[in-house]
Amino acid sequence: MNISRQEIEDFLYHEAELLDEWxxxxxxxxxxxxxxxxxxxxxxxxxxxxxxxxxxxxxRARLDQRAKRLLKKEAHVEYPHSTTLRNIHNVRIVxxxxxxxxxxxxxxxYRTKRETLDCFVGVSEYTLxxxxxxxxxxxKKVILKLDSLRPHGKVSIIL
Amino acid sequence: MKRYVLEDKLKSEFxxxxxxxxxxxxxxxEREEIFSKCWLFIGHKSELPKNGDFxxxxxxxxxLLFTRGNDGEIRVLYNSCPHRGALVCRENKxxxxxxxxxxxxxxxxxxxxxxxxxxxxxxxxxxxxDGSKNLxxxxxxxxxxxxxxxxxxxxxxxxxxxxxxxxxxxELVADQSDVGMEILxxxxxxxxxxxxxxLAENSVDSYHGMPTHKTYFDIVAxxxxxxxxxxxxxxxxxxxxxxxVVEYTAPWGRPVARWIPAWGEDxxxxxxxxxxxxxxxxxxxxxxRISSYNRNLLIFPNLIINDIMAITIRTFYPISSDYMEVxxxxxxxKDESETFRQRRNDNFLEFLGPGGFATPDDNEALELCQEGxxxxxxxEWNDISKGMNRExxxxxxxxxxxxxxxxxxxLMVENAMGVRI
Numbered sequence: 001m002n003i004s005r006q007e008i009e010d011f012l013y014h015e016a017e018l019l020d021e022w023x024x025x026x027x028x029x030x031x032x033x034x035x036x037x038x039x040x041x042x043x044x045x046x047x048x049x050x051x052x053x054x055x056x057x058x059x060r061a062r063l064d065q066r067a068k069r070l071l072k073k074e075a076h077v078e079y080p081h082s083t084t085l086r087n088i089h090n091v092r093i094v095x096x097x098x099x100x101x102x103x104x105x106x107x108x109x110y111r112t113k114r115e116t117l118d119c120f121v122g123v124s125e126y127t128l129x130x131x132x133x134x135x136x137x138x139x140k141k142v143i144l145k146l147d148s149l150r151p152h153g154k155v156s157i158i159l
Numbered sequence: 160m161k162r163y164v165l166e167d168k169l170k171s172e173f174x175x176x177x178x179x180x181x182x183x184x185x186x187x188x189e190r191e192e193i194f195s196k197c198w199l200f201i202g203h204k205s206e207l208p209k210n211g212d213f214x215x216x217x218x219x220x221x222x223l224l225f226t227r228g229n230d231g232e233i234r235v236l237y238n239s240c241p242h243r244g245a246l247v248c249r250e251n252k253x254x255x256x257x258x259x260x261x262x263x264x265x266x267x268x269x270x271x272x273x274x275x276x277x278x279x280x281x282x283x284x285x286x287x288x289d290g291s292k293n294l295x296x297x298x299x300x301x302x303x304x305x306x307x308x309x310x311x312x313x314x315x316x317x318x319x320x321x322x323x324x325x326x327x328x329x330e331l332v333a334d335q336s337d338v339g340m341e342i343l344x345x346x347x348x349x350x351x352x353x354x355x356x357x358l359a360e361n362s363v364d365s366y367h368g369m370p371t372h373k374t375y376f377d378i379v380a381x382x383x384x385x386x387x388x389x390x391x392x393x394x395x396x397x398x399x400x401x402x403x404v405v406e407y408t409a410p411w412g413r414p415v416a417r418w419i420p421a422w423g424e425d426x427x428x429x430x431x432x433x434x435x436x437x438x439x440x441x442x443x444x445x446x447x448r449i450s451s452y453n454r455n456l457l458i459f460p461n462l463i464i465n466d467i468m469a470i471t472i473r474t475f476y477p478i479s480s481d482y483m484e485v486x487x488x489x490x491x492x493k494d495e496s497e498t499f500r501q502r503r504n505d506n507f508l509e510f511l512g513p514g515g516f517a518t519p520d521d522n523e524a525l526e527l528c529q530e531g532x533x534x535x536x537x538x539e540w541n542d543i544s545k546g547m548n549r550e551x552x553x554x555x556x557x558x559x560x561x562x563x564x565x566x567x568x569x570l571m572v573e574n575a576m577g578v579r580i
Contacts, residue, residue, distance in 0.1 A: 039514055041345030041347075043345075044344070047344065047345060049504060050497055050500045050501055050504065051343060051344055052343055052344040052345040053344070053345050053346060053489045053504075053512070054504075054508060055347065055508075055512060055513060056514040057504065057505070062505075065378050065516075066516070069374045072374055074373045074374045075374050075520065076371065076520045076523050076524065077519040077522065116352070147348075148348035149347070149348065149349040150348065151350050151352065152350070153349050153350045153485075153513060153522050154513040154514070154518065154519040154522050155514045155519075156519040156522075156523075
């Protein structure tokens with residue numbers, strides 16, 4: 001698969017827009033059939049999921065459930081929905097191999113609700129593949145560049 | 160004397176004044192009477208497997224070093240240079256023979272003894288011969304079944320006496336493996352914009368389960384863990400000394416050792432083997448209790464050991480009356496297979512923690528309570544009466560919270576504020 005950085009940027013901007021517009025099922029559909037969504041421990045992005053406590057370790061089924069849950073009125077933390085803004089910067093292609101394209105970007109994601117603004121910053125690592133002639137996410141790993149989830153207290157939105 | 164906790168057994172009514180969640184002066188008394196006198200959990204022995212291992216911990220507002228010295232002894236040292244006060248250790252964890260304060264380069268071995276200082280000739284020969292310039296050690300450190308606690312009050316009763324009836328429930332966790340339990344690496348460090356006591360209540364509150372976590376139970380149902388009338392049944396118990404527990408059945412799978420269809424035939428085989436091991440060791444009845452029943456245990460004031468779809472250990476401390484810092488650990492059997500560890504961790508992350516499908520909704524509930532308390536001049540009292548009209552309160556009653564408040568009231572109002580306020 002031959003792909004330019006601009007095409008990857010367009011893809012990432014599209015993903016960010018879906019999330020900011022709370023089109024979460026459309027977001028889940030960006031993942032390949034084996035897609036995974038991960039938030040490893042802060043400060044230990046290469047941690048082994050069996051030996052360390054992650055924040056999120058979603059296989060394809062669970063990331064679908066995450067999207068569906070957040071659209072329910074009973075997902076209290078996000079009802080009414082918070083307002084979010086995602087900025088994507090420093091997009092770079094790291095590697096292209098038969099397993100897929102490895103791309104990386106910096107992100108700053110703002111969430112505000114009940115007059116409280118929280119900012120999540122970090123690096124997202126993507127493995128992108130082609131499935132049914134469409135670009136899909138095989139893995140999205142969100143590496144938070146924070147000391148802890150304080151004062152945020154939670155990652156209730158999708159990063 | 161102002162009263163904050165009212166228990167009227169005749170009317171089956173239990174009330175807590177909302178001022179206890181917002182008042183800065185009450186927090187100051189809590190720092191004295193609770194966080195300087197009660198036994199506080201610092202960590203699990205498995206966190207320090209090798210000599211020289213250390214972890215920084217914040218316990219009861221103190222900056223501490225949880226260490227295993229070269230002699231194999233576990234110690235807790237104040238992370239503060241006896242010379243001018245700076246933190247001597249800035250790494251969150253590691254292994255080291257020496258802690259060195261960078262400010263004036265005083266160095267201490269991992270027993271806390273001062274072993275090096277520049278310009279030694281400017282101090283008298285007998286400097287530190289009384290040990291007063293060593294890293295100060297927390298004087299009371301005791302452990303029960305791998306759970307290590309500290310107490311800043313030299314006159315405190317022993318840990319075992321303090322834990323009292325709660326010991327039985329800690330043992331039901333500690334007994335789950337022949338070779339011991341271990342804490343997973345990288346505990347979750349998060350916060351809630353609410354008073355710390357709200358999380359003590361919430362962590363043992365089964366009454367909120369269905370309304371707050373409906374979306375989670377919907378997902379459990381897709382795994383074959385259907386809710387039936389036999390689920391979420393059990394009891395709530397005041398264990399004394401402020402400790403309390405709920406013990407109940409639930410629809411989720413338990414790595415020790417309750418199977419759900421989503422785990423398949425292989426999973427069933429491993430669960431059966433685990434159960435067999437438990438029966439051989441503890442007999443049918445205790446094995447059944449360990450494997451099929453869930454327990455949310457509150458050790459007063461702020462240690463939670465929830466043995467549910469996974470095991471979480473949680474502590475939390477007030478930074479201000481409306482903001483707490485939380486640390487969430489996962490505890491697991493050392494000897495479980497990789498597949499079962501994965502199932503356990505999937506269970507954990509799906510429900511627990513700041514990225515799970517349940518904990519964020521708890522945070523939201525607690526923060527909404529805190530916001531609602533702004534009305535406390537006119538709307539003064541919380542109601543915690545559920546189940547007072549029953550001889551044996553159920554797990555989705557509120558007896559376990561009443562246990563917390565009874566002890567809080569003894570320490571804060573009867574012992575302390577009775578004099579001070």
